[in-house]
Amino acid sequence: MITYPPTSPTPPIWAANPRPRGRPERYRLTIAVAVIVLIVLVASSILDYVYLDTIPSRTALYGLLSVALVALATIIGVRALDRNPADRRRHLIRAGVLLGLAVLLWLLVIDVFVFTGAAGPGVAAISALACLPTTAFGLFVVRRMDRNEKEPWRLVLVAFAWGAIVATSMVIWGESLWSAVAERALVPGPGLDASTAFSAGLLEELAKGVAVLLLFLLMRNEFDDVVDGIVYGAAVGLGFNFMESIAYMTNLYAIFSPEGVGGYAAGFQWYARQVLGLFFGHATYTALIGAGIGIARQLVSRRQKVIAVASGFLIAIAAHFSWDAWLAFFPIETSALGLVEIHLRTLIMTGPFTAAVIALLLSGIRYEGKALAEQFQKEAAEGTGAILPAEVPILASPWRRLAQRMHALGKGGVRAYLALARLQTAQLDLAMERWHRERKEIDEPLEAEHELRRRVIELRRPSRVPSLKPLT
Amino acid sequence: MPALGACKQNAPHPLDKLAAVRAAPYDPVRPLYRALLVFDIVALLILAVGLGEFLYFEPPGQSTGLKATIAGVYLYDPTADSTSGPDRRTFIRSEQFAAVVNWSSLPQNIVVDARWYDSFEAVVGRVGPGTPEQLAGQTTIPVGLPAGLKYNLPGQYVFVVERLQGGVPVEVLARRIVLVERE
Numbered sequence: 001m002i003t004y005p006p007t008s009p010t011p012p013i014w015a016a017n018p019r020p021r022g023r024p025e026r027y028r029l030t031i032a033v034a035v036i037v038l039i040v041l042v043a044s045s046i047l048d049y050v051y052l053d054t055i056p057s058r059t060a061l062y063g064l065l066s067v068a069l070v071a072l073a074t075i076i077g078v079r080a081l082d083r084n085p086a087d088r089r090r091h092l093i094r095a096g097v098l099l100g101l102a103v104l105l106w107l108l109v110i111d112v113f114v115f116t117g118a119a120g121p122g123v124a125a126i127s128a129l130a131c132l133p134t135t136a137f138g139l140f141v142v143r144r145m146d147r148n149e150k151e152p153w154r155l156v157l158v159a160f161a162w163g164a165i166v167a168t169s170m171v172i173w174g175e176s177l178w179s180a181v182a183e184r185a186l187v188p189g190p191g192l193d194a195s196t197a198f199s200a201g202l203l204e205e206l207a208k209g210v211a212v213l214l215l216f217l218l219m220r221n222e223f224d225d226v227v228d229g230i231v232y233g234a235a236v237g238l239g240f241n242f243m244e245s246i247a248y249m250t251n252l253y254a255i256f257s258p259e260g261v262g263g264y265a266a267g268f269q270w271y272a273r274q275v276l277g278l279f280f281g282h283a284t285y286t287a288l289i290g291a292g293i294g295i296a297r298q299l300v301s302r303r304q305k306v307i308a309v310a311s312g313f314l315i316a317i318a319a320h321f322s323w324d325a326w327l328a329f330f331p332i333e334t335s336a337l338g339l340v341e342i343h344l345r346t347l348i349m350t351g352p353f354t355a356a357v358i359a360l361l362l363s364g365i366r367y368e369g370k371a372l373a374e375q376f377q378k379e380a381a382e383g384t385g386a387i388l389p390a391e392v393p394i395l396a397s398p399w400r401r402l403a404q405r406m407h408a409l410g411k412g413g414v415r416a417y418l419a420l421a422r423l424q425t426a427q428l429d430l431a432m433e434r435w436h437r438e439r440k441e442i443d444e445p446l447e448a449e450h451e452l453r454r455r456v457i458e459l460r461r462p463s464r465v466p467s468l469k470p471l472t
Numbered sequence: 473m474p475a476l477g478a479c480k481q482n483a484p485h486p487l488d489k490l491a492a493v494r495a496a497p498y499d500p501v502r503p504l505y506r507a508l509l510v511f512d513i514v515a516l517l518i519l520a521v522g523l524g525e526f527l528y529f530e531p532p533g534q535s536t537g538l539k540a541t542i543a544g545v546y547l548y549d550p551t552a553d554s555t556s557g558p559d560r561r562t563f564i565r566s567e568q569f570a571a572v573v574n575w576s577s578l579p580q581n582i583v584v585d586a587r588w589y590d591s592f593e594a595v596v597g598r599v600g601p602g603t604p605e606q607l608a609g610q611t612t613i614p615v616g617l618p619a620g621l622k623y624n625l626p627g628q629y630v631f632v633v634e635r636l637q638g639g640v641p642v643e644v645l646a647r648r649i650v651l652v653e654r655e
Contacts (some may be wrong), residue, residue, distance in 0.1 A: 311512045
């Protein structure tokens with residue numbers, strides 16, 4: 001039986017891993033990346049406004065305040081994660097208010113300077129409302145993919161917001177400048193298409209991938225492996241796709257409404273981007289970046305880590321490039337056959353990359369599941385009381401965990417279900433902590449593990465879990 | 473020289489050597505890393521093909537220094553096949569317009585064409601290919617309405633006079649960009 005120190009008089013910290021002593025080295029890298037992002041945003045807005053004077057550039061300039069608010073909210077939100085419950089609540093409220101203000105301001109700017117200019121605020125609002133349910137469904141599915149330890153909604157939404165707001169702002173200047181230069185220097189046709197595709201692949205994937213990289217550097221406790229990387233990456237991609245869908249829908253509506261087919265054009269864009277391309281486009285590309293970063297998370301050698309991160313970016317850029325550059329080689333007929341062709345085109349051009357993401361995801365889930373099962377067994381064998389031998393086969397299987405929760409729901413209602421869900425989550429957190437410690441992938445003190453163990457034992461009390469009876 | 477038998481006796485037993493070799497612990501992250509490297513090769517191939525495509529359509533060292541003369545872009549009357557008014561850079565959707573090219577400024581031993589591209593990069597007007605002499609009678613190149621539409625699509629239109637080699641445009645000899653406004 002392992003003994004561990006008594007509970008400290010300070011308020012308990014229920015995060016997966018309490019604050020480490022001293023700041024890890026990666027924090028400096030995080031600050032460097034954040035500063036670069038800020039410089040790019042400021043420079044792009046000013047340069048674009050001064051030299052190109054496009055409507056999106058004005059949006060970016062006026063949207064700088066909104067971007068600053070998002071950055072501030074993120075910093076406060078991240079600080080809140082490490083604080084005791086009282087401070088955390090205060091910080092989260094502040095972060096929430098700032099984020100809300102930023103979103104409102106941003107939407108206002110977007111409405112006024114882009115969508116309103118193109119098709120009016122009504123069409124912009126309808127487009128946004130049409131994209132919300134599909135994108136929400138996408139986020140729900142993406143988060144559910146992590147069967148063993150789901151990522152917190154707050155981080156999934158931060159990733160989504162980055163993709164929708166920050167990444168789209170970051171690429172405006174670069175793509176506008178690239179396009180302006182290329183259109184004046186290159187021969188129109190496939191060469192120009194290839195150049196534009198290089199610009200989109202490179203700039204958009206870099207802008208989106210930075211979000212996953214920052215989560216990897218800053219939120220190491222919530223970034224366990226390849227599975228988490230894919231989840232965060234796909235969430236960023238869904239955010240980008242959300243904003244891009246609205247932009248395309250309103251733009252095409254404005255273009256084709258004088259012909260009386262604006263609604264069809266916008267509807268077609270909605271289907272292509274929010275149904276057919278929901279998982280096949282940006283979500284797949286950024287998930288590939290996330291996979292690379294997730295694999296780097298568990299590699300020992302620094303050289304291999306760098307190669308894995310760079311590989312993720314490279315594959316995503318190539319995938320994005322291939323779609324943009326070679327789309328014209330798969331023309332769609334205007335007849336009914338076109339409906340089949342558009343599906344086949346997506347399947348053929350993006351399908352292999354989505355299949356690669358799914359293969360990495362399934363391997364990651366399988367590997368993670370095995371590792372957690374091993375840790376459940378070890379914890380049970382140590383006899384700490386946090387995990388009982390009879391619970392091991394249940395905890396090791398997502399389906400059996402669900403069956404046990406449903407059993408609790410049937411016997412003790414929603415309260416029992418939630419209590420058991422909390423216990424299972426704490427047990428999974430403990431196993432995850434043990435796994436990372438065994439692999440020497442953790443820079444948190446051992447007290448974190450003790451704290452998690454105490455948390456599990458506390459949650460196991462009959463008063464906390466009314467109908468806890470392990471199913472065997 | 474020691475006897476062969478003595479050498480054999482002193483040499484370590486092969487099984488001892490095997491026992492001394494410690495197998496590296498299996499790390500399941502390695503297959504994921506290796507899969508990533510395989511995808512990397514595919515990605516590099518895709519980008520290499522893309523670069524090849526770019527270089528095929530934008531071959532380096534093709535600049536001849538030749539310049540074609542675009543007299544201007546004017547309002548166009550399709551029934552009379554004539555242009556009118558001043559040289560303009562912006563039009564509204566209901567206005568039809570055409571570029572006027574002076575082919576005589578180009579040497580006769582090259583193959584050229586002229587094209588209009590709309591904001592979706594679709595070709596919406598074209599003459600050629602041919603030698604400048606063959607195209608001398610086609611100085612007005614109008615923008616055609618896309619099939620089924622009543623008005624021009626809004627956005628940026630690009631007009632180019634291109635030099636062709638082997639049927640592929642390799643150099644832009646003149647370029648004009650005009651804007652078709654939404655309203």
